[in-house]
Amino acid sequence: MKYGIYYAYWEKEWTGDYFKYIDKVKELGFDILEISCGAFKKDYTTDEQLLRIGEYAKEKGIILTAGYGPQKDENLASPDEAVQKNAIEFFKETLRKLHLMNIHILGGGLYSYWPVDFNSDINKERDFETSVKNMKLIAKYAEEYDITLGMEVLNRFEGYLINTCDECLRYIDAVGNNRVGVMLDTFHMNIEEDNIGDAIRKAGDKLVHFHMGERNRKVPGKGTMPWAEIGQALRDIHYQHAAVMEPFVLQGGRVGQDIKIWRNLLTDTSEAKLDADAKHSCEFVRHVFEL
Numbered sequence: 001m002k003y004g005i006y007y008a009y010w011e012k013e014w015t016g017d018y019f020k021y022i023d024k025v026k027e028l029g030f031d032i033l034e035i036s037c038g039a040f041k042k043d044y045t046t047d048e049q050l051l052r053i054g055e056y057a058k059e060k061g062i063i064l065t066a067g068y069g070p071q072k073d074e075n076l077a078s079p080d081e082a083v084q085k086n087a088i089e090f091f092k093e094t095l096r097k098l099h100l101m102n103i104h105i106l107g108g109g110l111y112s113y114w115p116v117d118f119n120s121d122i123n124k125e126r127d128f129e130t131s132v133k134n135m136k137l138i139a140k141y142a143e144e145y146d147i148t149l150g151m152e153v154l155n156r157f158e159g160y161l162i163n164t165c166d167e168c169l170r171y172i173d174a175v176g177n178n179r180v181g182v183m184l185d186t187f188h189m190n191i192e193e194d195n196i197g198d199a200i201r202k203a204g205d206k207l208v209h210f211h212m213g214e215r216n217r218k219v220p221g222k223g224t225m226p227w228a229e230i231g232q233a234l235r236d237i238h239y240q241h242a243a244v245m246e247p248f249v250l251q252g253g254r255v256g257q258d259i260k261i262w263r264n265l266l267t268d269t270s271e272a273k274l275d276a277d278a279k280h281s282c283e284f285v286r287h288v289f290e291l
Helices: 018-028 037-041 047-060 081-100 124-144 165-175 186-192 196-206 227-236 253-259 271-289
Strands: 002-006 032-036 063-067 105-108 148-152 180-185 207-212 242-245
Touching: 002 018, 002 063, 002 271, 018 032, 018 047, 018 271, 032 037, 032 242, 037 081, 047 063, 047 081, 063 242, 081 105, 081 124, 105 207, 124 148, 124 165, 124 180, 148 165, 148 207, 165 180, 165 196, 180 186, 180 196, 186 196, 186 207, 196 207, 196 227, 227 271, 242 271
Parallel strands: 002 032, 002 242, 032 063, 063 105, 105 148, 148 180, 180 207, 207 242
Antiparallel strands: none
């Protein structure tokens, strides 16, 4: 298993200096840096920039993975055919860019959009069928670029289409392409699953990406999540893919607004403190998961 962290732990906006964070995660003992595709729209817009990030990560011995929450006009499940068409084109181009960076996993609520407007027209079964139809197309592009797509199971307050591991398994079975798999996140599982370990075992070899976070959104080990149970479940299914922590502790900016962080979760929010917590957490999960 390889261990990583999402760059937005240190940021208040959905962008950042990926070169800086490649260096940082290397120094802190991680194997992986997870980036956001949102940066492709503003800060990293050329193929040359993307190639250089991929090359730099390789030079430093860091694996890159990617996460994204599609915007409303990138929604594969939309009842609006124009939005569906735009979403397909968005994913085609995004997968091409990830290929340039030598990224082989993209995870998130890719099947819908995020954050969901719960006052909009929601018809779960209709949207499920629409999403599956369009994901079948996206999966073919993922095959072309050697990228696996992780369908992240989100809690009921952030999404409606896939809230449990069972629903995710139904979705990927309907898509029927091994480039589309299950992505679980301990923060969301804590809300929706009856038993976190059982959900991991149920996902089995369909689990292609894994996010770690405490109930309080802090780094693993700074809360009450049953990490020993989680580690045992991952060992039970012989999970060998990425385990990426996704903590959010800073109030402010678009990140704080979207994640609903209404106060700083740490008394000391200095970069040095965030770095120290991340380093200790990486050591903690390595120890617990590899007993």
